[in-house]
Amino acid sequence: MSNINRRTLVQGSLAMMAGAAFSRSAFADAEPILLGVSGPLTGPNAQYGTQWKQGFDLALDEITAAGGIDGRKLAYQFEDSQSDPRQSVAIAQKFVSDPKIVLELGDFSSPASMAASPIYQRGGLVQFGFTNSHPDFTKGGDFMWSTSVSQADEQPLLARYAVKSLGLKKLAVLHLNTDWGRTSRDYFNNAAKEYGAEIVVTEGYIAEERDFRSTLVRVRDANPDGLVLISYYSDGALIARQARQVGLKQVICAASSVYSPKFLELGGEAVEDVHVGTRYFPEDPRPEVQKFIAGFKKKYNGLEPDAFNAYSYDAMNMAAAVIRIGGTDRRAIRDAFAKVKDVPSVIFGTATFDVATRRVKGAMNAELVVRKGQFALWDGKPT
Amino acid sequence: MSSWLDYTINGLIVGNVYALVAVGLALIFGVSRLINFAQGSIYLVGAYIGWVAVVQLHTPLPLTIILVAVVAALVGLIIERFGLRPLQNSVRIAPLLATIGISFVLDQLVMLTFSPNPRALPSQLPDVRFQVGGGTIGPLDLLIAGVGITSALLLFVFLRYSKLGWAVRAASQDRDAAMQMGVDVNRVNQAVFGIAAALGGVSGMLVGMYYNQIDTAMSLQATLKGVVAEVVGGAGNVPGAVVGSLLLGLVESYGVAVFGTSYRNLFAFLLLVVVLVLRPNGLFASARQAPPEPLTGTFIAPSRPLRIPCWALSAAVAVFAILPLLPVSFYVLQTLINAWLLGMLALSLTLVAGTIGQVSLGHAALLAIGAYTSALLSLTLNLPVGLAIIAGGLMSAALGTILISPSFRLRGHYVSIATLAIGEIVSLVILNWESVTRGPIGISGIPPLSLFGYDLISPASIYWFAFAVMVVLALLQARLLSSHLGRSFRAIRDDDIAARAYGLSLNRYKSLAFIFGGFAAGVSGGIAAHLYSYINHETFNTQQSILALTVVILGGLGNVVGAIVGAVALVGLPEVFRIAAEYRILIYGIVLLLLVRFRPQGLLGTI
Secondary structure (H helix, E strand, O other): OHHHHHHHHHHHHHHHHHHHHHHHHHHHOOOOEEEEEEEOOOOOOHHHHHHHHHHHHHHHHHHHHOOOEOOEOEEEEEEEOOOOHHHHHHHHHHHHOOOOEEEEEEOOOHHHHHHHHHHHHHHOOOEEOOOOOOOOHHHHOOOEEEOOOOHHHHHHHHHHHHHHHOOOOEEEEEEEOOHHHHHHHHHHHHHHHHOOOEEEEEEEEOOOOOOOHHHHHHHHHHOOOEEEEEOOHHHHHHHHHHHHHOOOOOEEEEOHHHOOHHHHHHHHHHHOOOEEEEOOOOOOOOHHHHHHHHHHHHHOOOOOOOHHHHHHHHHHHHHHHHHHHHOOOHHHHHHHHHHOOOEEEOOOEEEOEEOOOOEEOOOOOEEEEEEOOEEEEOOOOOO | OHHHHHHHHHHHHHHHHHHHHHHHHHHHHHHHOOOOOOHHHHHHHHHHHHHHHHHHHOOOHHHHHHHHHHHHHHHHHHHHHHHHHHHOOOOOHHHHHHHHHHHHHHHHHHHHHHOOOOEOOOOOOOOOOEEEOOEEEOHHHHHHHHHHHHHHHHHHHHHHHOHHHHHHHHHHHOHHHHHHOOOOHHHHHHHHHHHHHHHHHHHHHHHHHHHOOEOOOHHHHHHHHHHHHHHHHOOOOHHHHHHHHHHHHHHHHHHHHHHOHHHHHHHHHHHHHHHHHHOOOOOOOOOOOOOOOOOEOOOOOOOOOOOOOHHHHHHHHHHHHHHHHOOOOHHHHHHHHHHHHHHHHHHHHHHHHHHOOOOOOOOHHHHHHHHHHHHHHHHHOOOOHHHHHHHHHHHHHHHHHHHHHHHHHOOHHHHHHHHHHHHHHHHHHHHHOHHHHOHHHOEOOOOOOEEOOEEOOOHHHHHHHHHHHHHHHHHHHHHHHHOHHHHHHHHHHHEHHHHHHOOOOHHHHHHHHHHHHHHHHHHHHHHHHHHHOOEOOOOOOHHHHHHHHHHHHHHOOOOHHHHHHHHHHHHHHHHHHHHHHHHHHHHHHHHHHHHHHHOOOOOOOOO
């Protein structure tokens, strides 16, 4: 009995391996231009890797349908790093020494991404970190480029929404205690103070946290008139639910990273009337947004795209635009990042790199609110 | 004042949630003296079965609970039959490793079946809220409390008054004697695993409903908090586990009240260390209770180590030394650099865990101390990198030994739990001590490795550097093991009472082992910091500690060559399985299980 069990397990996994290998080789026959992706497919951040893939695949479909790049297909090789620096450095060496890889995308977390940066820099392969908001990421060298929305840009927009538009004067800030959350919090607090609000309490929580009731008692005792969540969608939904459960009725404002259909699903009624500053919204008339949302829903059976889908979709389109200019030479590709102009983008409208910081400035802004379980453009009415 | 009432209520509510996991862990520990790391995975499975039942099958709540309990119990029985029973006559530590492997496999299976995206698990109870203090509680809070307390009481009565319960307790006190008295130990184990797994599954589902959220990352956190609560209450003591959980919830809640949210887990783990130091058997162990671990060293069974001839070792070292001159890719070199760095950590752990018997589950903390020391010294004082790394090793040796010294009086599993807590405490201090460690922002721009003014930038030079350091540390350790010091270490491991009777000072020798081990781990961390150029509190996490222990057990406890072979295997295998993409960690888990099954004493055997 036990033997049969083990054997079938092994056979099953072998079959799965073969399947995985096969689906990859299907790309290879047309000699595509190959990008390397280093990101989490397993481990605690696996969900973000799957979301990247959805955005990449949609962008690639569109690029292929438009004839590829000079008649060649664009494809990517996704290596699972589990967002672990030990694995991302090995992947970096793998990509750097593989002449087929012309450009690298990722990694997800700062420790994994920035540990690999020296290898990409020395190896002369562009590391295009499209979710890397850590202020020091692009300081790793001239091969580090990022389309991650700079928190110096994003947080003042959220602060303006909370303080100027919603008229909140005493804010409680809850933030994910990671490099992203901390940086964001500092930019947010500074901007909110400049707009004339007072930050009555800030609380940082670790990513694994699920119970926020005691934190929310602290928040209640500080007597704010609004809560600001610098969170991802899963923890943001948890906080909103528990805030309502412990009887906090204040206005809740959240950063764009909660913008996901999952936020609505996980938060349920508790996220009703939550205000979210985002970079795009479903009814946005911009053609690139409409194309993205329609294409995404069509490809993924009606699924609504979220912020991370948009980041990866934009990143793949940016990669294609850069390769159209720079060709397949790694150095020429790096130089092309400085030349590429006004690439249509869901997040930025049109994206052009600032050569000094190697980042893109000026993200779009939309002020949304959850109404009847859907994200809708805020109508200016107080909640 | 009313806030304190709210903090108390909130503490009790979350303690409630911990209790569900802790009771299952306590039950299993009570019988098989095993910390079941797979309990969190069963909890995860239960949550997803619950999701299928509620969202797909639309079952009513009682049926959902029964369905989850039955499926989870089946999973528990399968684990017991195929994962643990074959190991019952092997080394005591093998089942521990097996549960880690099983939890990898279960977590991955759930992730592959349901995708890693979090899901909503709607509660099936009516949505009414009762005002208590400043906040409200719902029917689910009461249900969770009810399930926790009822199951603890039922189990207590079952263990005290039923025949099978007597058998369970007899088996837990003395397995061989119970067998002689005609107790079918396997049936007892089966019963216990079935009950514990059913409870674990139901608790996963209830907690999922409570937060309206389930995801595949919830397993490890559940295990960690459950273990803390269980040990605080007294390992193996079922009602104690409930009280321990409530206490843990309260301490966390008050910790948040006084110091703020980011200190929360710090208090959880400090509570654990304090309880372990003051009352090593937990708060509710009676004074008459027999010590939970056997007095003599059956925890790490002796085995015949595989002797590797000297010429073969020299040849292997020579081959690896000239490897960069051969046409191998940088990727292979980088993978081996990772293996050498992990090898240094494994050398350190194999000394403290294998040779002197202090199985540490917090070894990543030593890496972190070495890495931060070296990074900060080279950045702020412009110390040459080579010196900074040595300073990192020394700091790790000193600080690590001081931090771990409270656990010297503990035995067996309790050492592992205490070191696990100390590891978490170090990581949380790094997160919160912003003026020195820069908190979550981390340290960037750490200078690259250099030696005597020459930067080591090419993969080959980094490879040689890491390899040379590791070989030197390994030779030192081999010399140490063959000296009289090494024999004293092993004497303490095998029988600490006899060792003390011979006049060996336990604390002094344990300190010596941690000083040497801490240095090796600190050097490894220091090199890693300069290699990565950026570190933060997440760089050296609990998974690293578990990986290091896996390496050490795989290679053979106390075995110097085994530690290095294990490191190469466990760094290499996931890389080899890259072709399998999402499936690679699943395959890795299965391979690990097979290795434990067929070589429980490790590849090269315990020395």
